[in-house]
Amino acid sequence: MPQPEHVEMLVLGSGEAGKFLAWHMAKAGHHSAVIERKLIGGSCPNTNCLPSKNEIWSAKIANLVHHADRFGMVTGASSVDMAKVLKRKRDMVDGLIAMHLDRYKSSGAELIMGTGRFIAPKTIDVSLNDGGTRVVTGDRVVLNVGTHATIPDIPGLAAAVPLTNVEALELDRLPEHLMVLGGGYVGLELAQAYRRFGSEVTIIEAGPQLASREDADVADAILEMLRDEGIAMYLGAKVLEVRGRSGEAISLQMHIAAGDQTIECSDILVATGRTPNTSGIGLDLAGVAVDARGYIAVNDRLETSAPDVWAVGECAGSPQFTHVSFDDFRVVRDNLAGGNRSTRGRLVPYCMFTDPPLGRVGLSEGEARRQDIAVRVATLPIVAVLRSRTVSETRGFMKALVEADGDRILGFTMIGAEAGEVMAVVQTTMLAGMPYTGLRDAIITHPTMAEGLGALFSNVPAR
Numbered sequence: 006m007p008q009p010e011h012v013e014m015l016v017l018g019s020g021e022a023g024k025f026l027a028w029h030m031a032k033a034g035h036h037s038a039v040i041e042r043k044l045i046g047g048s049c050p051n052t053n054c055l056p057s058k059n060e061i062w063s064a065k066i067a068n069l070v071h072h073a074d075r076f077g078m079v080t081g082a083s084s085v086d087m088a089k090v091l092k093r094k095r096d097m098v099d100g101l102i103a104m105h106l107d108r109y110k111s112s113g114a115e116l117i118m119g120t121g122r123f124i125a126p127k128t129i130d131v132s133l134n135d136g137g138t139r140v141v142t143g144d145r146v147v148l149n150v151g152t153h154a155t156i157p158d159i160p161g162l163a164a165a166v167p168l169t170n171v172e173a174l175e176l177d178r179l180p181e182h183l184m185v186l187g188g189g190y191v192g193l194e195l196a197q198a199y200r201r202f203g204s205e206v207t208i209i210e211a212g213p214q215l216a217s218r219e220d221a222d223v224a225d226a227i228l229e230m231l232r233d234e235g236i237a238m239y240l241g242a243k244v245l246e247v248r249g250r251s252g253e254a255i256s257l258q259m260h261i262a263a264g265d266q267t268i269e270c271s272d273i274l275v276a277t278g279r280t281p282n283t284s285g286i287g288l289d290l291a292g293v294a295v296d297a298r299g300y301i302a303v304n305d306r307l308e309t310s311a312p313d314v315w316a317v318g319e320c321a322g323s324p325q326f327t328h329v330s331f332d333d334f335r336v337v338r339d340n341l342a343g344g345n346r347s348t349r350g351r352l353v354p355y356c357m358f359t360d361p362p363l364g365r366v367g368l369s370e371g372e373a374r375r376q377d378i379a380v381r382v383a384t385l386p387i388v389a390v391l392r393s394r395t396v397s398e399t400r401g402f403m404k405a406l407v408e409a410d411g412d413r414i415l416g417f418t419m420i421g422a423e424a425g426e427v428m429a430v431v432q433t434t435m436l437a438g439m440p441y442t443g444l445r446d447a448i449i450t451h452p453t454m455a456e457g458l459g460a461l462f463s464n465v466p467a468r
């Protein structure tokens with residue numbers, strides 16, 4: 006075994022929280038190192054958020070070109086060049102990697118490229134990517150190892166070598182018929198993008214609705230939007246068997262309410278959930294406990310069962326978003342500086358980047374009901390927001406939940422153009438503790454999508 010090297014802050018996995026912690030600590034003069042097996046900067050810039058949004062943007066352009074005549078444009082024949090779509094994405098990722106390497110350099114944090122696993126408490130053996138090993142110990146250790154796509158235990162599925170988000174975003178060809186397993190946001194975003202590039206697309210979802218955490222009216226609007234674009238969908242489907250190989254020919258057998266059915270397709274994408282990257286990394290040797298699903302057990306300060314060892318981001322069971330991983334960084338950073346910051350009660354907004362997108366912050370109606378919270382509900386169709394007519398994107402609606410016996414906003418959901426930006430306005434109002442009447446009575450620029458908030462909050466039933 007090589008002689009152990011010692012650092013003050015040691016991070017395993019260069020996800021969002023971990024890299025920011027290492028940069029922060031290094032800048033503050035603490036000897037810091039990050040061990041990363043492949044993705045400089047973690048999954049967000051390499052394989053997940055930014056690459057998917059990059060290709061989704063290309064798909065939006067494809068859709069606009071396809072419907073250019075609606076906007077008065079006369080175009081000739083057009084087609085999608087997936088090799089160029091891929092190149093634009095790869096160029097962006099290369100730029101992001103260069104940006105990250107600069108941040109490592111300027112902060113003084115060391116980036117060790119290799120696969121790490123614990124061999125003793127706070128001691129990690131690194132199998133270096135360019136050969137050899139290093140053993141590194143840290144006074145403080147942070148785990149930010151993330152998750153990977155779960156491949157469900159369906160006969161024949163693993164043997165079919167299905168696409169996950171990683172491979173789907175590396176295609177330089179257009180699948181003839183893409184089958185998407187999973188109606189969550191990863192599956193829906195990619196399904197719509199590939200449909201717009203020109204693939205036939207079928208979504209298969211086990212649950213009774215798409216986007217399982219949303220209210221049924223929201224899920225119905227998403228379904229209608231995707232169906233309008235020609236995507237086939239099966240809900241409440243139990244996949245029985247998969248035969249063939251993705252990229253060649255696949256035959257999928259499933260059971261739906263109407264009976265057993267077989268679907269043939271060319272490619273299959275699995276987007277049915279995530280599995281933490283916590284097995285085989287010696288957590289037992291480090292004294293770090295995991296929960297029944299393999300996520301690292303942490304308290305509300307993100308401390309693990311081992312002293313001076315934290316876990317952050319998805320592997321710690323935090324909500325699966327980059328902005329949450331970034332907030333995990335702030336929790337640990339501030340507590341290391343003597344603060345008392347907690348992950349409890351965080352208001353976590355999110356978007357699904359379909360077109361139009363979904364934006365959501367706070368409670369849904371279903372959640373309010375399950376938590377026995379009485380609410381007043383207001384809705385507004387997007388077509389009532391005049392901006393939507395100027396851009397010919399009138400699909401969707403807004404929904405707000407206001408407490409029944411007070412004026413605080415408890416939740417907001419929007420499907421419609423610029424939903425993420427409009428949601429941030431409502432989120433800010435919620436964080437400020439401002440009554441909904443503040444938004445209702447504000448002068449909001451015309452014609453913007455946010456202008457609709459005035460009309461939405463005018464629809465809140467009286468107390």
Ligand SMILES: Cc1cc2nc3c(=O)[nH]c(=O)nc-3n(C[C@H](O)[C@H](O)[C@H](O)COP(=O)(O)OP(=O)(O)OC[C@H]3O[C@@H](n4cnc5c(N)ncnc54)[C@H](O)[C@@H]3O)c2cc1C
Nearest residue numbers: 018020021042047048053054121150151318319325326327
């Ligand atoms: C297709 C897709 C789209 C998404 N889009 C969005 C979005 O639009 N907005 C959003 O907020 N979130 C999005 N997410 C979620 C988001 O990507 C993650 O929540 C975010 O990247 C935070 O991840 P993390 O910090 O937990 O770790 P990650 O960024 O996943 O980092 C973990 C790192 O650890 C490394 N690692 C693991 N094990 C080892 C080991 N043993 N040794 C060395 N290195 C190791 C991995 O290589 C990886 O780089 C998306 C996810 C997917 C799958």
